[in-house]
Amino acid sequence: MPSTVDPSTTSILIVGCGTWGSSTALHLVRRGYKNVTVLDPYEVPSAISAGNDVNKIVEQGHRGEDASVSNRVVLEATKAWETDPIFKPYYHATGVVVAATKPENVQELYESEHATPENGYEPLKTAEDFRRTMPEGVLTGEFPGWKGWAKKDGCGWVHARKALVSAAMEAQRLGVKLVTGSPHGQVGSLIYEDGDVKGAITADGKHHRAERTILCAGANAPQLLDMKNQLRPTAWTLAHIKMTEEEAKLYKDLPVLFNVERGFFMEPDADNHELKxxxxxxxxxxxxxQSGDDSTYVSRPIAKHQIPLVSEQGVRDFLRETMPHLAERPFSHARVCWCADTPDRGYLITSHPEHASLTLGVGGSGHGFKVIPTVGGYIVDCMEGKLDESMKHTWRWRPETAVRRDWTAVQGRMGGSYKVLDFGDVKEDEWTTIKPRL
Incomplete structure (x- = not known):
């Protein structure tokens, strides 16, 4: 290990100002670090960050005997959403409605959610049960085969983009230097010297040297560092529908509706009255x-403000089952957003085994945004050598889990064709043609 960090003098470089990079910057400066720089090829909020979104689901952990790392992390994040002034304004504790249709998925959901009345879950068995969870006129569908639960306390949604910007701007206010946009913030490579990492080089040729480097580049991380197949950049699709002012009022403060096989929606955002x-x-x-275990494969994130037509069909099928009165309404916006999956979908928050000054904060695996208030603290703990031992083990550098990795593994996810799909197979005329926002 390199020498102990000194908050007053140690220079820190963060690569990436998305969800985890902005959180890390905030936690560093809150601990008194005086020399922190963040690089990102996009202005805040990043155009490809999964956190650049109007809303994300946030659920509470399970209190009681479950002492797992994942449960503890969710509990700590929930507390921060409720109390941290940087994040609290963007947390909406509206509750959730969770469901599935296949019996085996209903059972798995019941077990994973601990969906008992003692834990605050109300069973939903009929279409009328689902419709009653929201005001009359919102859920007008027949909910064919749906079974699930409603939970009112300790869960809901957050305004993701505003929370991300809030973290980044507070970090900047407290002294963090943000270098964003291309070419000045676009990292082309890390600086490797004497077996260590000493910073990064941006597209304008500038060398940003630092005593400690923290890689929070999300889906782009494998392009900067050999991740030994531990990260698979994976994208999801979303669409927005424009609502009238009257509809926005009706849909305000609704619980999140999430069918693990069909899709989900949350209330329209207050700024544009758009339902996601x-x-x-x-x-x-x-x-x-072509080979499922190709060890040389790196999925390359592409920025796209359209979605494949098959995803449009999936959105509309979901609406036909839940809100058929909206099913044919045109989309006002759509995009793909990227995350990065580890083989076991556990985070990768660790010191690099070969580069002593490099700390990794990657591997959100589709559930990284809900912990934005706290994850930066874990990453700083790791850099300082203070990370909780159970977290240190769970989030360790673990290339053994990626040997002969199946890049097409669904990793427990459901819906659609139940297969990982390939943007490379989507022909030019198989994308939506939504007019871009000005």
């Missing part, structure tokens, strides 16, 4: 290898 709907599927990669 996501179709559920195991995700997209880019140009998947």
């Amino acid at each position: 709907i996501c179709d559920e599927h195991p995700g997209y990669c880019y140009e998947l290898p």
Whole structure:
């Protein structure tokens, strides 16, 4: 290990100002670090960050005997959403409605959610049960085969983009230097010297040297560092529908509705009166290898403000089952957003085994945004050598889990074709043609 960090003098470079990079910057400066720089090829909020979104689901952990790392992390994040002034304004504790249709998925959901009345869950068995969870006129569908539960306390949604910007701007206010946009913030490579990492080089040729480097580049991380197949950049699809002012009022403060096979929606955002709907599927990669265990494969994130027509169909099918009165309404916006999956969908928050000054904060695996208030603290703990031992083990560098990795593995995700799809297979005329926002 390199020498102990000194908050007053140690120079810190963070690569990436998305969800985890902005959180890390905030936690560093809150601990008194005086020399922190963050690089990102996009202005805040990043155009490809999964956190650049109007809303994300946030659920509470299970209190009681469950002492797992994942449960503890969710509990600590929930407390921060409720109390941290940087994040609290963007947390909406509206409750959730969770469901599935296949009996085996209903049972798995019941067990994973601990969905008992003692834990605050109300069973939903009929279409009328689902419709009663929201005001009259919202849920007008027949909910064919749906079974699930409603939970009112300790869960809901957050305004993701505003929370991300809030973290980044507070970090900047407290002294963090943000270098964003291309070419000045676009990292082309890390600086490797004497077996260690000493910073990064941006597209304008500038060398940003630092005593400690923290890689929070999300889906782009494998392009900067050999991750030994531990990260698979994976994308999901979302669409927005424009609502009238009257509809926005009716849909305000609704619980999140999430069918793990069909998709989910949350209330319209207050700024644009747009309802976001996501179709559920195991995700997209880019140009998947012919061989499922190709050890040289790296999925390359692409920025796209359209979605494949098959995803549009998935969104509309979901609406036909839940809100058929909206099913044919045109989309006002759509995009793909990227995350990065580890083989076991556990985070990768660890010191690099070969580069002593490099700390990794990657591997959100589709559930990284809900912990934005706290994850930066874990990453700083790791850099300082203070990370809780159970977290240190769970989030360790673990290339053994990626040997002969199946890049097409669904990793427990459901919906759509129940397969990981490939953007490379989507022909030019198989994308939506929504007019871009000005």
